[in-house]
Amino acid sequence: MSTRLIKEGVYAVGAIDWNERRFHGYTYATKRGVTYNAYLVIDKKVTLIDTVRKGFEKELIANIREVIDPSKIDVIVINHIEPDHSGAFPEVLKICPNAKIYGTENARQGLLKYYGISGDWTAVKSGQNLNIGKRTLDFIDVPMIHWPDSMFTYSAYDRILFSNDGFGQHYATNKIFDDEVDFDVLMDEVQKYYANILWPFNMLIASKLAAIGKLNLNIEIVAPSHGLVWRKYVSEIMQKYLYWSSHLCKNRIAVVYETMWNSTEKMARKIIEGITSEGVEAVLFDVTKNDRSDIASYMLDAKGWVFGSSTHDGEMLPVIASFLHFLKGSKAKGRKSFAFGSYGWSGEAVKNIENTVSNVTSFDPSLRVVFNPNKEELNKCFATGKTFALKIKNEK
Ligand code: FEO
Secondary structure, three states, X not given: OOOEEEEOOEEEOOEEEOOXXXXXXXXXXXXXXXXXXXXXXXXXXOEEEOOOOOOOHHHHHHHHHHHOOHHHOOEEEOOOOOHHHHOOHHXXXXXXXXXXXXXOHHHHHHHHHHHOOOOEEEEOOOOOEEEOOOOEEEEEEOOOOOOOOOEEEEEOOOOEEEEEOOOOOOOOOOOOEHHHOOHHHHHHHHHHHHHHHHHHHHHHHHHHHHHHHHOOOOOOEEEEOOOOEEOOOHHHHHHHHHHHHOOOOEEEEEEEEEOOOOHHHHHHHHHHHHHXXXXXXXXXXXXXXXXXXXXXXXXXXXXXXXXXXXXXXXXXXXHHHHHHHHHHHHOOOOOEEEEEEEEOOXXXXXXXXXXXXXXXXXXXXXXXEEOOOOHHHHHHHHHHHHHXXXXXXXXX
């Protein structure tokens, strides 16, 4: 990323990780790459808001240098310490060792644990602020958006909310603003990001958004630390966060399965035919052919979740087992499900499925067939899909 002006005196100086394809270890498939955004505010006190991932410090420092000598940085605001934002902090601090650092106490402790340094730190929390000249930066602690240390920083002078992980997307591009890219692609990425990063924290996000709403901030720009900066669609992204964090869903159904000798797949196809016969939107996901990040994104606001697996050695198959293990951490609410699958002689997979994700959905009776579904059993799959679709459609 070369430096971009966000507003007079405020520059995006972060880095683009064009080729990152797996984020959070292996958990999140980032097919469009990732950006690590940081912002430089030129005022009486030159202020850097967040840093970037280790390995991108040269890009960050070069970008800062396009605007000002990095040694002139007076203040560093650390909104969040996860290494994708704090990895370059030690290198930046070497260049401006006298900079004053602001962040939560949790952030200070985390930086000490990661890097053994925290600099000249002032712990801040909601209600506290820092005057840097024309601007006063207001700090808003937002624990679990995305970690306990997280905070937002608001500049009333610029009407910018620096939201770190909040409202982000994993989308590497040399564009900077939301209206410079395709809106549908942007919204797909923001939904995937929410599903894969923030879904488990719905309850905290909803209450924090309500609290921020009461502050009556005049937000013209939302500048996250991943992806595009929101200026045209600020209201849309706020509404989306309210919607997702309230566990609201659409009348749509994800049919997620793994098959060994295609018998479970035959069942899945009949089930989705039954669902579709009622005019309910549904998507069939073979977990071995779709990335779990994309499946989770669809499931974020799908009211119906249907899971299928063949039984293998008394267990469900391993790829769907991994996916369900991931899904049970979502803390989703208000979902309806049933499980299905073929088996040879024992048939434990459906019970394994129910036991694994019973904390995030409720199950109707399961469907099992021995070896290969016959015509009558396929008709039953169709009828079960149809009945399930009616339930999803008619439930208030
Ligand atoms: Fe983008 Fe929680 O780090």
